[in-house]
Structures are given as structure tokens and as C-alpha cells.
Amino acid sequence: MPMKGMRTVFFKSWSPSRTPPPPSPLRITFSESLMDENIEMAQSIITKWDSNSDSSSSCNLASLFSPENRHEAKQYLNSVKYLQQAMQYLASQDPASENLVAALNLMQTAMKRLGREFYKILKSNRDHLDPESISSHSRSASMSRSSMSDFEDESECDLRHENDSILEVERASMAAMADLRVIADCMISAGYAKECAKIYKTIRKSIIDEALFHLGVERFTLFQLQKMDWEVLEVRIKIWLKAVKVAVKTLFYGERILCDQVFSTSGMRESCFSEISREGALSLFAFAENVAKCKKTPEKIFRILDLYEAISDLWPEIEYIFTSVSTSSVRQTAVNALIKLGEAVRTVLKEFETVIQKETSKSPVAGGGVHPLTRYVMNYLTLLTDYSEILPDIVVDWPLTVSSPLPASYFGSLNADEAITSPLSMRLAWLILVTLCKLDGKAELYKDVALSYLFLANNLQYVVGKVRESNLRFLLGEDWIAKHEVIIQRHAGNCERMGWSKVLESLPEDPSAKIPLDQVKDHFRRFNTAFEETYNKQSSWIIPDPELRDRIKVSVERRIAPVYKEFYEKHGGARLRRQTWNESIVLFTPEDLGNYLSDVFRGVEVRGAFRPIQVEVGEVGARRSLVPKITCLF
Known part of the structure; x- marks a missing residue:
């Protein structure tokens, strides 16, 4: 019979609405014979690995997908595919056929075995399938090749030919993902997608929840957060800030990659990932949103900004990881957290302004x-x-x-x-x-x-x-x-x-002009009094900034020193030496002014008064040897 004709017989669908024309005896015999061979071949290997079969007890301790059984695993998957084809044919011919019932029972046995293998790979490779390992090597150039199964095309996918630079743990992770994928593909194509997904979600969700717990992510209600002392809440925020980066960049990202690899050929990856990660992710971002709703004071703004910054920096990853409709609630919670945190920052800044004004x-x-x-x-x-x-x-x-x-x-x-x-x-x-x-x-x-x-x-x-x-x-x-x-x-x-206005006013407008001796004495006395008073007062004043302090000192000295020096040189020498008195007239030489001015604006207080110089013949203008003792006020 031509190949085209055989394919027509093999794949022709049966419709209960009409009775197909009776085929020739030769075609019926050949097709049924071919289906019987498919069922017998599938029964041989499926029964061998059936955990309920006494004859297969020696095989129960071994994994069908262990390295030494790779060839049988490939045969097992092929037998399931042929069994599925036989069932389709038998259903099209006689839905009540005993052979169809036997094939269905055999398929259930195969799916149970594959389900156990799927569970065993997930459990035994937990360390190799941890999100950190997956997220770290998923970006490598070899990921696209290594994620392919060696059951598909050995010339392209044999893991033994991977680049030697890949670590052994990465090899194990890649191999486990490849095995999981071919099992998932087989179970899904056979109509056992629900059973496959249930196994996957049960194990992987527990891993996500456990990882979040170890990161310190706890579920707090808004009421609980509002009742916390700020010191306690601040500690929780610090823990969250560290946890959210690991959770998004490693935990959820790694799980996203694993789901995409295991269910790459089916539409289940989004629903599986959603059910595994949504609860933990919602709890994670709800914490930040609830913190934003707590009582706001100016000192809290920096932690609020830390929360905002963390989510804002992670937003590209959040948008990529939770991209589907089924995880849109996670994206929305993260967005709501940003909105509420932004509102909290504006409220705190307004409160800060109020604090200043009040x-x-x-x-x-x-x-x-x-x-x-x-x-x-x-x-x-x-x-x-x-x-x-x-x-x-x-x-x-x-x-x-x-x-x-x-x-x-x-x-x-x-x-x-x-x-x-x-x-x-x-x-x-x-x-x-x-x-x-x-x-x-x-x-x-x-x-x-x-x-x-x-x-x-x-x-x-x-x-x-x-x-x-x-x-x-x-x-x-x-x-x-x-x-x-x-x-x-x-x-x-x-x-x-x-x-320093009083000091300057104590000197004549024209310090070099000739004035009576009594006025000279009066100017010196007024200058002494004004300078001493100003010095004592401004020695306790403070200018913390050294540059500003030096600038003001220099400016003051330029205002006073030249005028006093000119007056001193004109009237403080010969005219006074010709007089005899017991009263000290000149307390400062021009050089003394700079020394005294160096003490002002330092926040110190002068203890005691100026000790006057006794002006004698030949000693007028003598430099004071002692500077008044000062004591720091601070």
C-alpha cells in the first residue's frame, strides 16, 4: 500500500454523526496489527517500570531518568507517544473496544510513573534547581542549548558536549530542567496537564515560601505595623530592603526562568508561575504600601525613600517577571506601593516645613x-x-x-x-x-x-x-x-x-591734625574704654567658620589699625613725654591691636580687666608683655 494511503487510514478521524464506509479487510487487518504492535511495545516497557508490578520491584529503587537508564527513558517516552497514537486510532474505530480500554489503563499507569519521576526530579534536584543557581546561569550563552532535552536531538542537545567552563552544578541544573520539560511535554500531550501542574506547584511554592521566610519577609497587617514602635518598624524595613532585592532578582526571577523552561511548549507556564509566586510577591510589596500608610514624621522620610528607591530600581525586573495577566495584581501592588510612598514623602516634606515654621x-x-x-x-x-x-x-x-x-x-x-x-x-x-x-x-x-x-x-x-x-x-x-x-x-x-563704631568714633576724624593736649588725652581714654569694652564683648562672640572669621578680623583691623597708628604716632610720643602724670593714658601700641583682635570671635570670655601700662618718660608705646588670661566658654 502507498505510504500516503497508510497515513490516511492511520489518522482518519471518527465522527459519531455518520457511519464510515466499511474499509477493505486488508486495510483493517494492517492498521489493527500496527496498533497492536504499538500497544504491545508500550506495555512491555511501561509494565517493567510500573511500581505496582511485582516483576518490576527491582526497578523501583532506580530512577527512569538516571544516567544509566537514559536509553530506556527515551524508549519509555516514545512508547507513550505511540500508545497515544494507538488510542486515537482505536477511538476513531470503536470507542467501546477492549483494546482501547486496555490502552487507557496502560496510559494511566505510564502517567503515574512519569508523575513520580517528575516529583522525584523536583525533590532530588532541589539544590540544583534553587532560584539562585538558575538565575545566575540563565543569562549564559549556553542556556538556550542546554535547556534542550537530549531526548529530542542528540546531535544538538547532548549535555556531554557542553562548554567545559560551565560548572558541574550548572550542568546538573540544566539536565534536571531538560528532564522536567520532556516529562511535562509528555504528560500534557497525553491530557495529564492538571496532574503535572499540581506536582510542580506543590513543590515549587513551598520553596518560594520557605525562601521568603528565611529572608525575613513576614506578613504584617496595616494594624500591626501601625502599632509598632518606630525603632521596631525601622528594623523590619531594613530587613525588607535586603530581602526585596534577593526576592526579585534571584528568587522570583529564577522561578520565572524555571517555569519558562519546564513548560516552554505549553500555555501552562504563566498559570503555574502565578500560583507559585503571586501570594509571596503580593505580601512582599504590600508591606511597603502599608508602611506608607503609617504615621508620618520628618525623621521617617529616609526609610520611606529607601522603600521607594528599592521598588523603583527593581521595577524593570518586576515588570518582566510578572508580565502576564495572571500576575498583574503583583505589578499593581508594586505600583500602588510607589504611589503611596510618594504621597507619604510629600506629606512628610510638608510636615517638615510646618515644623520649621512652628x-x-x-x-x-x-x-x-x-x-x-x-x-x-x-x-x-x-x-x-x-x-x-x-x-x-x-x-x-x-x-x-x-x-x-x-x-x-x-x-x-x-x-x-x-x-x-x-x-x-x-x-x-x-x-x-x-x-x-x-x-x-x-x-x-x-x-x-x-x-x-x-x-x-x-x-x-x-x-x-x-x-x-x-x-x-x-x-x-x-x-x-x-x-x-x-x-x-x-x-x-x-x-x-x-x-566697632564706638572705637572708631573715639578717634578724631583727622588723626594727623594738630589738637590740644587735653583732647589728645580724652581721645586716648575714650579709645581705651571703647576698645576694651568691644574686645571683652566680642571675645565671647563666635564665628565657627574660619574663613569668615579671618575675613571679618582682617576687615576690622583695616578699619581701625591705620587710623589709630596715625593718631598714635602723631600724638602718643613727644607731646606726652613732656608731661608728667600718675594716670595711664596709652594702653595700646598699634602692634597690640592685631594681637587683641586675634582673640575675638572665638567664643571665649576674657577673665579680668586690662592691666594698664604705666607711661613713663622713654617708655611710652612700650609693648604690653602680658595678655589678659582667657577661658573657653565651651
Whole structure:
């Protein structure tokens, strides 16, 4: 008979709606004979490996898919395929045939055996099929070749010809996946997909759940998280941050690869992966979403940002791993977590601004130093800039609205925000401005106007310094820094002018002009008093920034020293030597001024008064040998 004719007889379908024409006796005999041979061949090898057969008891201890039985395993799979073809033919001829019933029973026996083999491979190769091993070598170039079964095409798929650089554990993993795939293909094609999937999901889900437990991922309700002390919750967040990276990049990714390999030729891979991973993944991302719903305070923002950053960084993997409709709830939970975390960050930033505005301390900082509020705000904002990659996404749709224009007392005609365009930069610049406004009010607590300006200069210098040394520099820009440095110079100039005005006023307008001796004495006395008073006062003032301190000292010395030196040289020598008195008139030489000025703005207090120099003939202008003893206040 021609081959074409034989294929027609073999594969012709039977329809109960009509009676097929009676075939010739020769064709019936040949087809039935061929089917009988297929069934007999399948029965021989299936019965041999049947665990319920007494004759096969010696085979039960061995695996059909062990290295020494690879040839029989291939025969076993082929026999199942031929048995399936025979069943299809018999069903088309006589659905009540005894041979069909026998073939069906034989097929059930084969599926039980393959199910046990499938289970055994999954269990015995648990270490080789762990998600970390799979995810690590799945990216190798050999993955596409090694994932093929040596039951399909030995010329292309024989695992013995794999690259020698592949580790043995990877070889074992690849071989196990190949065996699982051919078994799954066989069971699914035979109509036993449900049984195959049940075995797979039972084992692999337990692995996922166990791995998440060892990573420290626990299921907490929103109520439980809200009742936790912040210290306890922060520990849980730190554990979660470490766990989520491993869970996504290794655990779920590895399981995704394994499902894709085992069920590569069927539509079951998505449903299997979904049932295995969905519960654990939902619990994982629900934790972050629930944390975002807990009570929010400024110090919590950094952990909230850590959660946001972790999910944001992992989003490409999340989208790839949970790409199907059946796992869309996982993607949606991750998205919801990002949304809620972003809202929490905006709420905390608003609360932070409120905290600044409501700061009510009434005690001035000793010496006009940096206020704790300034340190708190700038350290806070500096830490925020560590998240400058994700913060723009959070504040991009959060416009800055203010109830009043920016205070002109700080910026004058300068528009401090003209170079700031990004929402994040504007938000940070606004928080700094709110802080400076608050400090402006605190400067009024000082009775000495010069000290008020020094306080403003110190705090703005601290702000600018923090901006310079952090990522704030890139967010606010060089123009912002330059404009605020101008304001620092203005504050410093006002401090010098008002703080040393009495000293300068004690000297004549024209120090070289000829004036009566009584006026000379009066000027020296007034200068001594003014200088001593100013020195004692400003020695307890503080300028923490060394550059600003030196700049102000040099400026003060340039204001006073030349005028005093000219007056001293003109009137402090010969005219006084011609007089005799018991009262000390000249306490300072021009050189002394620089020594005394070196002590100011260091936050120290002078103990005791100046010890006057006894002016005698030939000793006028003698340098003081002793400097007043000083004691640090801090």
C-alpha cells in the first residue's frame, strides 16, 4: 500500500454523526496489527517500570531518568507517544473496544510513573534547581542549548558536549530542567496537564515560601505595623530592603526562568508561575504600601525613600517577571506601593516645613553662633539630596504654592530663584528660605544689633557651606551660592560697622591734625574704654567658620589699625613725654591691636580687666608683655 494511503487510514478521524464506509479487510487487518504492535511495545516497557508490578520491584529503587537508564527513558517516552497514537486510532474505530480500554489503563499507569519521576526530579534536584543557581546561569550563552532535552536531538542537545567552563552544578541544573520539560511535554500531550501542574506547584511554592521566610519577609497587617514602635518598624524595613532585592532578582526571577523552561511548549507556564509566586510577591510589596500608610514624621522620610528607591530600581525586573495577566495584581501592588510612598514623602516634606515654621525657642544662641534649627534643617536637606535621582519623580506633579512673596529682607533686589527651574530645586530652595525667615526672627532676640547681624552671617555661612559640600550645589546652582555669599558679606559688614563704631568714633576724624593736649588725652581714654569694652564683648562672640572669621578680623583691623597708628604716632610720643602724670593714658601700641583682635570671635570670655601700662618718660608705646588670661566658654 502507498505510504500516503497508510497515513490516511492511520489518522482518519471518527465522527459519531455518520457511519464510515466499511474499509477493505486488508486495510483493517494492517492498521489493527500496527496498533497492536504499538500497544504491545508500550506495555512491555511501561509494565517493567510500573511500581505496582511485582516483576518490576527491582526497578523501583532506580530512577527512569538516571544516567544509566537514559536509553530506556527515551524508549519509555516514545512508547507513550505511540500508545497515544494507538488510542486515537482505536477511538476513531470503536470507542467501546477492549483494546482501547486496555490502552487507557496502560496510559494511566505510564502517567503515574512519569508523575513520580517528575516529583522525584523536583525533590532530588532541589539544590540544583534553587532560584539562585538558575538565575545566575540563565543569562549564559549556553542556556538556550542546554535547556534542550537530549531526548529530542542528540546531535544538538547532548549535555556531554557542553562548554567545559560551565560548572558541574550548572550542568546538573540544566539536565534536571531538560528532564522536567520532556516529562511535562509528555504528560500534557497525553491530557495529564492538571496532574503535572499540581506536582510542580506543590513543590515549587513551598520553596518560594520557605525562601521568603528565611529572608525575613513576614506578613504584617496595616494594624500591626501601625502599632509598632518606630525603632521596631525601622528594623523590619531594613530587613525588607535586603530581602526585596534577593526576592526579585534571584528568587522570583529564577522561578520565572524555571517555569519558562519546564513548560516552554505549553500555555501552562504563566498559570503555574502565578500560583507559585503571586501570594509571596503580593505580601512582599504590600508591606511597603502599608508602611506608607503609617504615621508620618520628618525623621521617617529616609526609610520611606529607601522603600521607594528599592521598588523603583527593581521595577524593570518586576515588570518582566510578572508580565502576564495572571500576575498583574503583583505589578499593581508594586505600583500602588510607589504611589503611596510618594504621597507619604510629600506629606512628610510638608510636615517638615510646618515644623520649621512652628519652632518656638526663645533663647538666643550664645555668641551668635549657628542655631540648632539651622543645623537640623541643613543636615536634613543634605541627606535628602542622596535621593536626588528619585525625588524629582515624587515632586514633579507637586507645584510649590506660597501664600506670600519671598521676603525682600533677605534678597533685596536679587531674585534668588531665577536660575532654579526644577520642582525639586524649587522645593529645597523654598525650605531653606523658610528657615532663613525663621532665623531672621530669632536674630531679634539679641539686644546687640551687631551680634544680630553676626548671628545671621554665621547661620547663612553654615547654610552656604552645606550647599557647597553636598549635592545641593548641583540642585541650587552656583548663582544661588554667589547671591547668598553677597548677603553674608552684607551681614558681616553691618556687624563690623555697628560693633566697632564706638572705637572708631573715639578717634578724631583727622588723626594727623594738630589738637590740644587735653583732647589728645580724652581721645586716648575714650579709645581705651571703647576698645576694651568691644574686645571683652566680642571675645565671647563666635564665628565657627574660619574663613569668615579671618575675613571679618582682617576687615576690622583695616578699619581701625591705620587710623589709630596715625593718631598714635602723631600724638602718643613727644607731646606726652613732656608731661608728667600718675594716670595711664596709652594702653595700646598699634602692634597690640592685631594681637587683641586675634582673640575675638572665638567664643571665649576674657577673665579680668586690662592691666594698664604705666607711661613713663622713654617708655611710652612700650609693648604690653602680658595678655589678659582667657577661658573657653565651651
